[in-house]
Amino acid sequence: MIWFVLNPKSGTTTPAKRNKIIQAINKQANCRLILTEYAGHATEIAQQAVQQGISRVVAVGGDGTVNEVARGLVGSDTALGIIPIGSGNGLARHLNIPLKIDKAIQFAIQQPTAQIDACYLNEIPFFCTAGVGFDAFVANEFAQQESRGLKTYAKMSLKSFRTYKPEAYVISHQGKDYAKMAFSITFANATQYGNNALISPKSKIDDGLIDLVVLKPFPFGAAPIIGVRLFRGTLPNSRYIDMEVSEDYVLKSEKPLLIHFDGEPLQLDTNEIRVYIKPKSLKVVAGVVE
Numbered sequence: 001m002i003w004f005v006l007n008p009k010s011g012t013t014t015p016a017k018r019n020k021i022i023q024a025i026n027k028q029a030n031c032r033l034i035l036t037e038y039a040g041h042a043t044e045i046a047q048q049a050v051q052q053g054i055s056r057v058v059a060v061g062g063d064g065t066v067n068e069v070a071r072g073l074v075g076s077d078t079a080l081g082i083i084p085i086g087s088g089n090g091l092a093r094h095l096n097i098p099l100k101i102d103k104a105i106q107f108a109i110q111q112p113t114a115q116i117d118a119c120y121l122n123e124i125p126f127f128c129t130a131g132v133g134f135d136a137f138v139a140n141e142f143a144q145q146e147s148r149g150l151k152t153y154a155k156m157s158l159k160s161f162r163t164y165k166p167e168a169y170v171i172s173h174q175g176k177d178y179a180k181m182a183f184s185i186t187f188a189n190a191t192q193y194g195n196n197a198l199i200s201p202k203s204k205i206d207d208g209l210i211d212l213v214v215l216k217p218f219p220f221g222a223a224p225i226i227g228v229r230l231f232r233g234t235l236p237n238s239r240y241i242d243m244e245v246s247e248d249y250v251l252k253s254e255k256p257l258l259i260h261f262d263g264e265p266l267q268l269d270t271n272e273i274r275v276y277i278k279p280k281s282l283k284v285v286a287g288v289v290e
């Protein structure tokens with residue numbers, strides 16, 4: 001038996017498109033469709049699926065819904081599938097999951113599974129990327145918008161870019177402390193934020209390691225080339241990037257941290273976070289895992 005968990009509030013689909021997806025899923029044999037009723041519901045559904053020995057739970061939504069389902073499945077034998085209907089679809093893209101609905105449904109049902117790493121920021125699981133600085137700031141602004149999608153995201157990024165100021169952090173790993181001024185700091189399990197924005201193009205999702213990507217302060221005129229590098233996968237070559245690899249980091253700031261995990265913003269009441277990994281603890285339905 002396979003369960004599909006659809007977030008009816010996922011941003012970029014129209015009601016007509018959503019109905020088509022619902023009909024397409026309901027046609028499949030041995031599948032059950034459940035609609036989420038509130039934030040956090042998808043995690044509860046995934047936990048029930050694990051208790052009932054369901055083989056696969058397929059998240060039908062954006063990266064927020066994928067994160068909610070995945071956190072209910074970590075450490076279990078139930079696999080995560082994805083029908084990507086969000087704005088960025090970072091994990092789906094990393095796992096080579098088809099973006100067309102009909103193909104994604106067949107893929108979720110038929111494709112074999114693989115094990116990937118789960119990462120944690122304090123106790124918060126993430127599977128793609130998490131971080132602080134500009135990206136968290138934009139995620140927070142984006143969450144307050146009525147409309148979703150790449151266009152709104154790009155608009156919010158440009159608006160935030162004009163006012164956002166780099167901040168000071170101390171990052172510790174492998175017994176050493178590093179003081180950094182940073183525009184953004186990303187902890188990457190996967191290669192991308194979503195939309196093929198390759199923040200950490202060499203990340204492997206099953207290598208037991210978290211890539212740290214620090215984007216240092218840069219002059220205004222360098223922004224376009226940094227943007228081009230982000231989408232071409234050549235960001236590590238930029239003079240404004242510092243990269244490290246480790247299983248565990250501690251990051252401190254002078255004030256309570258605004259973070260994002262898989263693109264979802266969250267204001268913490270602590271100045272300190274620990275980021276760590278549980279290797280190969282999530283089973284996923286995937287294409288070739290890199």
Ligand SMILES: Nc1ncnc2c1ncn2[C@@H]1O[C@H](COP(=O)(O)OP(=O)(O)OP(=O)(O)O)[C@@H](O)[C@H]1O
Pocket residue numbers: 007008009010011012036037038039040041060061062063064065066068085086087088089148149263264
């Ligand atoms: N029925 C619901 N009512 C309100 N919120 C919900 C419901 N179901 C899920 N959510 C919340 O909606 C949030 C956003 O979901 P999701 O990421 O799928 O859509 P999105 O934000 O439109 O996509 P993207 O993040 O790609 O832009 C999830 O984190 C989840 O907590």
